Amino acid sequence: MSALLSLRGVTGGYGPVTVLHDIDLEVAEGEVVVVLGANGAGKTTTLRAIVGEIATRGERRFAGEPLPRTPEKVARAGIGLVPQGRGTFAELTTEENLRLGAAMRRDADVRRDLEHWYEVFPRLRERRDQPAGSMSGGEQQMLAIARALMLRPRLLLLDEPSLGLAPLITRELFEQLGRLNREEGLTVLVVEQNANLALEIGHRAYVLETGRIVASGPADQLRGDDAIRKAYLGF
Amino acid sequence: MELFFRYLLNGIGNGAVYALVALALVLIFRSTGLLNLAQGEMALFSTYFAWKLTDLGLAIVPTIAIAVVASMFGGALIERTLIRPVHGPDKSPLNVLIVMLGLFLGLNALAQLIFSDDAEPMPKPWPTVASPGDPVGRNARFAEVGGVPISWSVVALLLSLIVLAGLLYLLFQRTKLGLMLRAAASNPASARLVGINSSNMLMLGWALAAGLGAVAGVLAAADRGSVNPGLMAVVLVYAFAAAALGGFDSPIGAVVGAMIVAIAEAMTIGYVKALSTIELVVPFGLILLVLLVRPTGLFGRKVVERV
Numbered sequence: 001m002s003a004l005l006s007l008r009g010v011t012g013g014y015g016p017v018t019v020l021h022d023i024d025l026e027v028a029e030g031e032v033v034v035v036l037g038a039n040g041a042g043k044t045t046t047l048r049a050i051v052g053e054i055a056t057r058g059e060r061r062f063a064g065e066p067l068p069r070t071p072e073k074v075a076r077a078g079i080g081l082v083p084q085g086r087g088t089f090a091e092l093t094t095e096e097n098l099r100l101g102a103a104m105r106r107d108a109d110v111r112r113d114l115e116h117w118y119e120v121f122p123r124l125r126e127r128r129d130q131p132a133g134s135m136s137g138g139e140q141q142m143l144a145i146a147r148a149l150m151l152r153p154r155l156l157l158l159d160e161p162s163l164g165l166a167p168l169i170t171r172e173l174f175e176q177l178g179r180l181n182r183e184e185g186l187t188v189l190v191v192e193q194n195a196n197l198a199l200e201i202g203h204r205a206y207v208l209e210t211g212r213i214v215a216s217g218p219a220d221q222l223r224g225d226d227a228i229r230k231a232y233l234g235f
Numbered sequence: 236m237e238l239f240f241r242y243l244l245n246g247i248g249n250g251a252v253y254a255l256v257a258l259a260l261v262l263i264f265r266s267t268g269l270l271n272l273a274q275g276e277m278a279l280f281s282t283y284f285a286w287k288l289t290d291l292g293l294a295i296v297p298t299i300a301i302a303v304v305a306s307m308f309g310g311a312l313i314e315r316t317l318i319r320p321v322h323g324p325d326k327s328p329l330n331v332l333i334v335m336l337g338l339f340l341g342l343n344a345l346a347q348l349i350f351s352d353d354a355e356p357m358p359k360p361w362p363t364v365a366s367p368g369d370p371v372g373r374n375a376r377f378a379e380v381g382g383v384p385i386s387w388s389v390v391a392l393l394l395s396l397i398v399l400a401g402l403l404y405l406l407f408q409r410t411k412l413g414l415m416l417r418a419a420a421s422n423p424a425s426a427r428l429v430g431i432n433s434s435n436m437l438m439l440g441w442a443l444a445a446g447l448g449a450v451a452g453v454l455a456a457a458d459r460g461s462v463n464p465g466l467m468a469v470v471l472v473y474a475f476a477a478a479a480l481g482g483f484d485s486p487i488g489a490v491v492g493a494m495i496v497a498i499a500e501a502m503t504i505g506y507v508k509a510l511s512t513i514e515l516v517v518p519f520g521l522i523l524l525v526l527l528v529r530p531t532g533l534f535g536r537k538v539v540e541r542v
Binding site for chain 2: 053070072073075076089090099101103147148150151
């Protein structure tokens with residue numbers, strides 16, 4: 001498998017504060033990769049470095065090409081990010097949010113994709129004319145994911161999708177993501193504190209600690225590692 | 236009763252001008268959260284520019300078209316060179332306030348310096364009748380209903396407002412570009428994540444606002460027969476009042492607010508002789524009342540977000 005996304009020695013942060021130190025990370029086509037770590041370990045910052053929301057040094061490559069340095073160009077290159085807190089357009093309706101996901105597409109299949117995601121997430125169809133801001137957290141999370149998928153991304157980035165969701169909804173969401181990966185070949189990089197769930201659908205995982213990658217390997221192996229289990233999995 | 240309708244028509248004519256400027260204010264407020272203090276003087280500059288074109292012999296209708304397009308470029312230029320460097324979530328709102336104040340004073344002075352510091356005649360883009368001593372003529376009568384003459388100026392002003400507001404509605408609600416503009420206004424960071432260049436959308440917002448201002452300025456000057464350096468400062472005050480009344484984030488509110496403010500102004504001038512020199516008091520009394528009861532304005536929305 002050749003790497004779809006690869007970070008080599010990526011260092012970056014906010015202004016004078018360096019958060020990420022020398023990050024090496026790879027995601028292959030068709031994989032689900034999980035990034036684990038405590039609060040403040042630099043998980044969100046890693047995603048922001050990938051999409052170009054912060055300045056970085058080091059090499060960021062996507063599908064063999066260097067990644068652009070602004071979020072709008074990264075999106076057009078084929079990376080969809082579902083930000084923490086979902087980032088839906090609160091005043092706009094569900095359908096407008098979804099159509100915006102495809103704003104940069106030139107092909108004629110937008111309508112068909114819209115129907116497709118309505119079938120995958122039937123709740124969104126029920127709420128198609130409702131302002132996104134008035135929906136529940138779980139529905140907004142589905143909307144944010146569906147919006148990112150309307151981009152037809154080659155890689156989907158998810159930032160703490162379980163945040164603020166009830167456990168049952170979170171489980172449903174991860175099962176959905178696992179299915180999308182198996183059935184549609186969706187490549188996913190997910191940052192998550194709820195490590196158990198994430199590792200269930202993940203193939204490989206990285207562990208971040210204060211901006212450095214301290215462990216990585218197949219998901220099963222990390223689940224079997226006592227030190228990591230105690231620190232991040234809580235059992 | 237006949238007098239009442241006369242005052243009402245006066246109010247509606249002025250209301251159309253206030254509404255255009257208020258729409259421009261709402262446009263910029265919704266996309267940037269800024270109250271553009273320089274909106275009136277940007278329009279004044281456009282209006283003097285238009286006068287210069289007519290002075291050079293161009294007819295008024297093509298003049299308006301050229302002035303609108305030029306003003307849109309000017310508005311975009313102002314956003315890109317003067318506003319963008321000082322405005323942002325990590326910068327003090329005072330910076331951009333001072334830049335806008337500078338624009339307010341600077342554009343007025345610049346218009347006087349480049350074009351004219353005097354009142355200049357503005358031809359009317361509607362039928363007129365010749366009148367001695369008046370270079371552009373008086374507004375012709377459109378119709379007479381029950382003894383009340385309806386001037387062409389009121390009809391033309393109202394029509395312009397309806398057409399422009401309708402076009403804006405179509406742009407924002409029915410086109411992909413409009414959807415992208417609304418997305419960038421709603422959440423610029425998320426808009427970038429779906430590939431929209433949010434900065435360009437902001438620039439486009441300023442361009443549209445400047446274009447609207449140009450129409451408002453030229454029509455206001457044409458209605459009065461001339462443009463003078465103080466023309467738009469007063470209009471801006473009423474437009475601000477209109478937007479505050481209707482809700483700064485609501486285009487419909489801007490139009491309705493403008494009509495209420497302008498009609499209140501006209502009635503005050505007409506009926507309350509004691510207040511006729513300080514007619515600003517009445518609209519502001521209204522605003523105070525509305526804002527006490529509904530701080531978001533008549534049509535403003537308080538966005539309740541569930542997390």
